[in-house]
Amino acid sequence: MTTFTRIAALLPVIALACVVPVATAAVATTAATSITAADPHVARTGRSEVRPDGAVYFAYPGVGFAVAFDGTRAAMAVEASSDNSYFDVIVDGGAARKVHLAKGAQTLVLAEGLAAGPHRVEVVNRSETWLGKATLQRFDTDGAWLPAPALPQRKLLIMGDSVTCGEAIDRVPGAKKEASWWDARASYGMLLAQDLQAQVQLVCAGGRGLVRTWDNHTDQLNLPDYYQLAIADQQQPVKWDQRLYQPDLIISAIGTNDFNVGIPEREHYVSTYVQLVRTLLADHPKAKIVLTEGAMLKEQRKAALLDYIAETVRRVGDPRVQAVPSTTYPGDRQDAHPTREQNAAMARDLAPQMRKIMGW
Numbered sequence: 431m432t433t434f435t436r437i438a439a440l441l442p443v444i445a446l447a448c449v450v451p452v453a454t455a456a457v458a459t460t461a462a463t464s465i466t467a468a469d470p471h472v473a474r475t476g477r478s479e480v481r482p483d484g485a486v487y488f489a490y491p492g493v494g495f496a497v498a499f500d501g502t503r504a505a506m507a508v509e510a511s512s513d514n515s516y517f518d519v520i521v522d523g524g525a526a527r528k529v530h531l532a533k534g535a536q537t538l539v540l541a542e543g544l545a546a547g548p549h550r551v552e553v554v555n556r557s558e559t560w561l562g563k564a565t566l567q568r569f570d571t572d573g574a575w576l577p578a579p580a581l582p583q584r585k586l587l588i589m590g591d592s593v594t595c596g597e598a599i600d601r602v603p604g605a606k607k608e609a610s611w612w613d614a615r616a617s618y619g620m621l622l623a624q625d626l627q628a629q630v631q632l633v634c635a636g637g638r639g640l641v642r643t644w645d646n647h648t649d650q651l652n653l654p655d656y657y658q659l660a661i662a663d664q665q666q667p668v669k670w671d672q673r674l675y676q677p678d679l680i681i682s683a684i685g686t687n688d689f690n691v692g693i694p695e696r697e698h699y700v701s702t703y704v705q706l707v708r709t710l711l712a713d714h715p716k717a718k719i720v721l722t723e724g725a726m727l728k729e730q731r732k733a734a735l736l737d738y739i740a741e742t743v744r745r746v747g748d749p750r751v752q753a754v755p756s757t758t759y760p761g762d763r764q765d766a767h768p769t770r771e772q773n774a775a776m777a778r779d780l781a782p783q784m785r786k787i788m789g790w
Contacts, residue, residue: 465497465575467506467566472497473578475629476555477660477675479668485567487668489559489661491595491614492632495566496552501573503542504551508566509535514609515562520552528556528610531564548576554615558595558636559662561609584628584790587677587717588619589653591687592636593724596620598767607765618725618768618776619681625781626790631675635662639688641702646691653684654706672713679788680710680717681780683724683756685738689731696738703742707751718787719751725759725768725776732758754783 465471466484476493478486486495497504510531518526521541529538540551555564588594596617598607614620614632623630637644638652651662661668688694703721710719721742723735739753757779759772768776784790 463572463574464568464570466568467495469569469575471575471578472569473581475581476631477633477670479660481565483567485565487563487565487661488555489563489663490632491555491558491612491634492617492620492630494552494554495569496550496579497569498548498550498576498579499571499573500546500548500576501571502544502546503572504540504549505537505570506540506553506566507535507537507568507570508564510562510564512562514557515564516556516610516612518552518554518556518613518615520554522549522551526615530610531562537570546573550579552579556596556614557609557612558592558597558634560636561612563661563663582627582629584626585675585677585679586619586623586626586628586630587675587680587714588622588630588632588634588683589657589681590619590632590634590683590724591638592634593617593686593726593767594619594632594634594683595636596773597636598761598765599770599773601762601765601769603764613770616770616773618773618780621774621777622780622784625777626784626788628678631677633657633662637687639686639690640684640706641694641699642688642691644687644690653682654702654709657706657709676714677717679784680714680719681784682706682710682719682721685735686724686726689727689735693731693734696734696741699738700741700745703738704745707742707746711746711748711750717750720754720784720787721751722754722756725756725772726761726766728758728760752787754780754787 467486468480468484473496478488513533515531517529520526596612596614598611599613599616600611640653642648656662659667660670721739743753759768761767
């Protein structure tokens with residue numbers, strides 16, 4: 431199945447592309463024109479916290495919301511913790527519009543002047559946690575809300591670092607890196623989910639590793655820590671209830687930052703990974719787990735991490751866990767993170783292997 435020629439054409443479409451378009455025959459409800467972000471008319475993907483007032487607090491890249499309505503206009507009320515958050519807005523499956531959030535509360539018009547009738551709007555968080563967090567309070571329309579768009583039955587959980595978060599995909603030649611360059615929808619993880627027709631959670635944090643950060647800190651949140659969180663904020667973390675999302679497939683692409691300052695001690699690294707994998711197996715008893723080294727390492731450091739991963743799989747000794755090597759994609763002269771095209775290639779590399787593992 432040569433889906434990636436299709437993916438190239440679909441990049442403007444959200445990896446919630448998985449979201450099924452609303453049929454024109456859908457029956458409108460008699461609900462009020464405003465609904466909270468946690469309302470059943472809203473399809474949500476990714477990790478978040480539902481507040482008592484129905485607002486939804488989130489920070490991981492790729493967190494998405496989809497609504498359908500019969501009307502001509504839609505808007506949302508949202509509050510951002512910083513000036514560094516960006517969303518993608520997609521109307522009726524068209525080209526994405528990048529929206530910059532100002533710090534504080536605001537109302538964003540998602541669509542207006544549409545032909546009267548049924549429409550679908552999708553919103554996806556482009557940014558990662560350290561850039562900014564957001565609270566979506568409500569959606570508004572001048573018409574009536576239709577049933578929430580259906581989500582795919584298949585579910586992925588992809589854990590990693592800045593590569594998984596989509597850092598620098600929207601780089602501008604000759605410019606200094608800025609927050610608008612993150613693009614979760616064009617990341618390998620969301621492209622892979624789109625190809626596999628699955629939902630996806632991106633649980634990732636730039637600069638973090640399994641046992642230490644890129645600059646050798648062990649007292650900050652690393653993967654075993656932020657795997658447990660809905661909001662991976664060092665000062666005000668919000669715990670995630672693993673029962674809320676049971677993935678069919680978990681991919682762990684971690685290690686680049688652990689190896690940034692040298693090769694970490696083998697026993698500590700492997701034993702930490704073994705403990706994390708056993709936690710994953712216990713939390714998600716039906717999931718298959720794939721460990722990979724990611725796209726950025728090469729030579730001795732890549733070889734060492736592959737050895738550590740192989741030893742982790744051997745010690746865990748569960749048929750649900752296996753290693754899948756990654757191709758190295760070195761970014762470009764401007765930035766070491768994989769480019770847009772390289773993220774697409776990474777997803778292309780993984781897709782047939784994941785299909786074989788899952789029988790999809």
